[in-house]
Amino acid sequence: GDSVTQMEGPVTLSEEAFLTINCTYTATGYPSLFWYVQYPGEGLQLLLKATKADDKGSNKGFEATYRKETTSFHLEKGSVQVSDSAVYFCASTGTASKLTFGTGTRLQVTL
């Protein structure tokens, strides 16, 4: 079945550091790919998405490129801020349009 694998956390970075959170997927067909963010005590919010190969999703300085050849959708940000501290979930939709989530990666950004 469909699955999403993302790097385990927690990831701890200093403010203004470069961020990469790895995500790979397995799916039949051509899934759409998403990054969601969950701030403490809140539900999930869509951060960005990409719907076909080579698409780049971007929002709030975060970017991720849909790489079909490596089945990856890594999240990147050039300069993180303390306010980016949250849990990040990679997700795909495939079979029956059900969202499949990765296990989540906690990011902690310190001053």
Added chain:
Amino acid sequence: EADIYQTPRYLVIGTGKKITLECSQTMGHDKMYWYQQDPGMELHLIHYSYGVNSTEKGDLSSESTVSRIRTEHFPLTLESARPSHTSQYLCASSELGPQNTEAFFGQGTRLTVV
């Protein structure tokens, strides 16, 4: 701003009680979902619905039940709560469209069964 609401936000209840977690959305979405979230963050799909009178079990077996009598409302019920049901429950909705359709999440209900 997502228009999907969950109540209550927090609930502490004794073992054996019947509880209903409410989820409502005002976006007219056909698809709705319930996820259970571990303390370790992982999300597990426990129920979903494609529309009125449609309910399906998710990937994780759950003793809870759901109903979908109205498009905007997707309550989750536990007939007899147990400490093992202690968790965060997240409701979500999306349009019944292509697979690139995003899901919108409520703020969650944190349930503690004592």
